[in-house]
Amino acid sequence: MSSHPAKMQRVVKWYPPAYDIRVETVPIPEIVEPDDAIVKIKLAGLCGSDLHIYRGHEDVDAPLICGHELIGEVVALGSSFHPGATGRPELYSSLKVGDKVVSPFTVSCGECHFCRVGFTCRCIHSTLFGIPTLPGGQAQYARIPKAGGTLFSLTALAxxxxxxxxxxxxxxxxxxxxxxxGVFAAVQALQHPKLSPILTGSAYPSIQSLPNRILTLAVVGLGPVGVCAAVGLLHLMEDIRAEKDLVCQVVAIDPNESRRKKMEAIYAKIGGQDKQCCTFVVAAVDEAKELAKSWTGGAGCNAVLEVVGNNSALELAYDLVQPFGIISSVGVHQAPPIPFTGRDVYNKNASFDFGRCPVRAMFPLALEVLIKRQDVFGGIGEDASLIEKIVSFDQAVESYGLFDKGKCGKILFDPWL
Amino acid sequence: MSSHPAKMQRVVKWYPPAYDIRVETVPIPEIVEPDDAIVKIKLAGLCGSDLHIYRGHEDVDAPLICGHELIGEVVALGSSFHPGATGRPELYSSLKVGDKVVSPFTVSCGECHFCRVGFTCRCIHSTLFGIPTLPGGQAQYARIPKAGGTLFSLTALAxxxxxxxxxxxxxxxxxxxxxxxGVFAAVQALQHPKLSPILTGSAYPSIQSLPNRILTLAVVGLGPVGVCAAVGLLHLMEDIRAEKDLVCQVVAIDPNESRRKKMEAIYAKIGGQDKQCCTFVVAAVDEAKELAKSWTGGAGCNAVLEVVGNNSALELAYDLVQPFGIISSVGVHQAPPIPFTGRDVYNKNASFDFGRCPVRAMFPLALEVLIKRQDVFGGIGEDASLIEKIVSFDQAVESYGLFDKGKCGKILFDPWL
Incomplete structure (x- = not known):
């Protein structure tokens, strides 16, 4: 069944308790379950949420193969993919050895209630790549469970x-x-019914017409996901903004100056104020608070996209948002309690949407943004590129260290360099 | 300006620190601001959130006139109501001395950004009746600030x-x-985009069709507001349920047996399973948890209406709700921190809508429910009546005590008895 060219592979491993990254040689994975695929990895990403593991914040006490972002080629398939499979997700009958695939960062079967409604990241078989029980993508090969539900076939897509x-x-x-x-963070905010008075011009919950509407949004955190959220938001606003009497203004926030400069370069690259539908200002924290107040007569933002995953980001989002506002939080939050009292959230009529992106369901919309915004997502290492560089596993230890300190942007690993 | 028949009135007062209710004679209020009205009160309600004050949980250290539910007759109006007022909410030109009015429990100007979009309970001039700075409705007369925005004229409505x-x-x-x-609790849940896959049959966020949909909801707390939420939910579901392939099931929960019996009597009165579109089961806490699990194959409820306002109710709502579910919380929460960690809410993709009902905006829908459900809201003291009795201020001390202990249902005061 296997077409592996070798029995051993190089991988990036993390060791508890924290900050211990090693490049090691381990056996190549094999098909275990009938629904499995084995993927030969072309590129693997280093993601902000890898840092939670790296820093020892995930209560993990066993070593693991890192990473949950991978693109590659199918080199082996379990028996579920043999001709004649019926009633299974389409990929069980169409995926072939040799197909080019991307894997979402979580497994989803495509068959349970959650997958069918689109909440794929909460599949009843959901598991994250890069944990002790499911080796991650910073490797030369990976085993993909429930591969007929999980993988995207780029071959089929083409x-x-x-x-x-x-x-x-x-x-x-x-x-x-x-x-x-990032797109999910924007969709969650823009779809929330508490924004509908501003977006549709009809007062909540009835139909009184509202002239001269102003929509004020914030993005908290301009790491790679925050940049995706900001670019995704601008993309989605283009359709919404078609009406003349809706003004849109966005403040994008990070305390890190190099991240702000990257965001500014990207905004300039995609056309700036001339081509984008929103006023868009990149700001440090205090400046952003002042701006949100002055834009809204003190009321605050209609919605805030929280793309960091710690309590200081949540508190900033809460400070920025107006009563009846929405906090769309896609940051990967950890053990600390949510930093609000019952009185806080009651008195602000606050709405929160927390949690992981259902990547499988968001794929069509994300692909649309990817194709349109190749000026941002296509290049490597330019001022306005999201991706900073592609490195070999030999630079894994250094790359984790730099990324942890906010001293580099999005880094990809080529496992074959 | 005043047509008061006397200079003094009887009122129900609360004294700090807690549990100290006294009936006293105090001066009748007078017009202070041009936008004020004085209302002669016919009936005043005792509400669950009066108990937060009663129990000393609101950090209030000055005596106050209690209550925030009142119906009555306008007996005096400030100068803003004189003929010729333009550009103000309609009631500034149409409200007359002698009009019958209901006041929402908070003041709303009808003119600020929040009022215009429908978020009236967060009016920039918002203030609650029954606090030291704004005497409440358990009185013979009350001063209503911003009365042209705040009051409903039942005379105009007729x-x-x-x-x-x-x-x-x-x-x-x-x-x-x-x-x-109560209706707001139901609207917040049913309008949330995370319910739309089940309600519309289109997978999130795209348009794949979903057959055989099942919507599972819970109402946590069957005090008077919880009953309103349950009845409001059944009303709203009637329209939604028109499609054949949507099954709806609701579990309504309270640990208090007399409250469960009241809810059961009300459900029987409004037609029970024969006439209502949803399977509706009234249950104690543990039974409800089992039921929600067995109804959904272990997944949990799509949405939970939390109508209590303490952390044990929030925790129960969180236990009951499924990943990507919604907690619509209208309970009046207090000083304790929200009882969830960042990891809890991330790992469940939880959505929360907290806070106070914008009564002024919800009025048309609430009136529709009120008119339709006179079998529940019209009677007094019957098994299936929401209102238990109307008493005089002489029974105020006893009534607060009984209500505090969950030993009575909804009580109204007639200040003239």
Missing amino acids: QSTAGALEIADSSLLLLADILPT | QSTAGALEIADSSLLLLADILPT
């Missing part, structure tokens, strides 16, 4: 979406996690 | 809504707080 396969692998890899997650 | 004034004052009083608040 037949239906013109141009999809002209995109570089480094760019397509962003579909594994951070681009859908 | 001209546009057939039957509205045939409803008893005791029933119309429910529009001040608890009926709109």
